[in-house]
Amino acid sequence: MGQKVHPYGFRLGYTKTWRSRWFAGHGYADLVAEDQQIKDQLRKRLKAAGISSIEIDRPGNKLRVTIRTARPGIIIGRRGTEIEKLKLDLQKKTDREIYIDIQEVHRPELDAQLVAESVAMQIEKRVAFRRAMRKAVDSAQRFGCKGIKVWVAGRLNGNEIARTEWYLQGRLPLQTLRADIDYGFCEAHTTYGIIGVKCWIYRGEIIDGKSTGELEPPKRRPQAARRPPEGQPYRPPVEAAPSAPVVEQPPVAAPVAAAVEETPAFRPPVGLPTTDGGEGKD
Numbered sequence: 001m002g003q004k005v006h007p008y009g010f011r012l013g014y015t016k017t018w019r020s021r022w023f024a025g026h027g028y029a030d031l032v033a034e035d036q037q038i039k040d041q042l043r044k045r046l047k048a049a050g051i052s053s054i055e056i057d058r059p060g061n062k063l064r065v066t067i068r069t070a071r072p073g074i075i076i077g078r079r080g081t082e083i084e085k086l087k088l089d090l091q092k093k094t095d096r097e098i099y100i101d102i103q104e105v106h107r108p109e110l111d112a113q114l115v116a117e118s119v120a121m122q123i124e125k126r127v128a129f130r131r132a133m134r135k136a137v138d139s140a141q142r143f144g145c146k147g148i149k150v151w152v153a154g155r156l157n158g159n160e161i162a163r164t165e166w167y168l169q170g171r172l173p174l175q176t177l178r179a180d181i182d183y184g185f186c187e188a189h190t191t192y193g194i195i196g197v198k199c200w201i202y203r204g205e206i207i208d209g210k211s212t213g214e215l216e217p218p219k220r221r222p223q224a225a226r227r228p229p230e231g232q233p234y235r236p237p238v239e240a241a242p243s244a245p246v247v248e249q250p251p252v253a254a255p256v257a258a259a260v261e262e263t264p265a266f267r268p269p270v271g272l273p274t275t276d277g278g279e280g281k282d
Contacts, residue, residue: 010177038094050069062097070105075102109140109142110140115201116199119197129165130165148199151197153198183198
């Protein structure tokens with residue numbers, strides 16, 4: 001049997017960094033438990049915000065929480081009211097000065113955790129699991145990922161015997177350390193049991209700290225092909241008339257009469273016509 005390794009932990013220190021960054025001489029176990037408690041509480045409280053990852057830094061006695069989410073407006077709230085409530089609740093539980101940073105995920109279709117949560121949510125809403133998996137794979141392919149694999153396991157469709165099914169599109173080099181592979185896991189709680197959803201997304205290679213799978217920004221259409229401003233009629237672009245091709249004319253030979261005039265001493269032989277219409281004479 002093949003031994004499975006977590007794609008993120010396998011690349012720690014090489015192409016990935018730690019999601020909790022701090023140093024502790026004493027009380028290490030307490031800080032680890034506190035980190036896990038904060039992450040579990042945030043994921044449960046902000047389930048509708050589409051959280052991709054949570055990172056924690058501890059400079060001194062302070063606590064900085066970085067949340068990557070697909071819907072930052074839900075966390076911030078109107079005029080920042082929700083994020084202030086969240087900050088006060090964390091300060092009461094940890095007795096530390098809290099700083100919260102929000103980072104938006106611009107392409108949630110290429111985030112493995114968000115894709116897994118999306119498939120799990122559809123399964124909970126009784127959507128066919130094959131349809132949900134195929135939709136996630138097609139969306140990731142359309143946004144330019146180089147490979148994606150979605151795996152579901154459990155009592156699929158309520159069957160008494162649990163099984164696993166998966167879809168794979170593109171490449172997925174799990175043993176290549178420089179490969180930028182994102183991994184996500186989520187559970188769908190249904191009436192007939194729990195169904196696990198795993199997702200792997202391959203986004204290219206990381207060479208010298210730079211990803212080769214970064215997508216280019218969309219190119220703007222030319223000025224002539226854009227829609228006119230509202231209220232103005234559409235005017236088709238005016239094409240310039242093609243210029244006529246230049247045909248090189250062959251050089252014109254000088255007339256014979258001119259040559260004869262230039263040499264007055266020349267007398268044509270007998271029988272040849274002359275310039276005055278007569279024939280040459282001796």
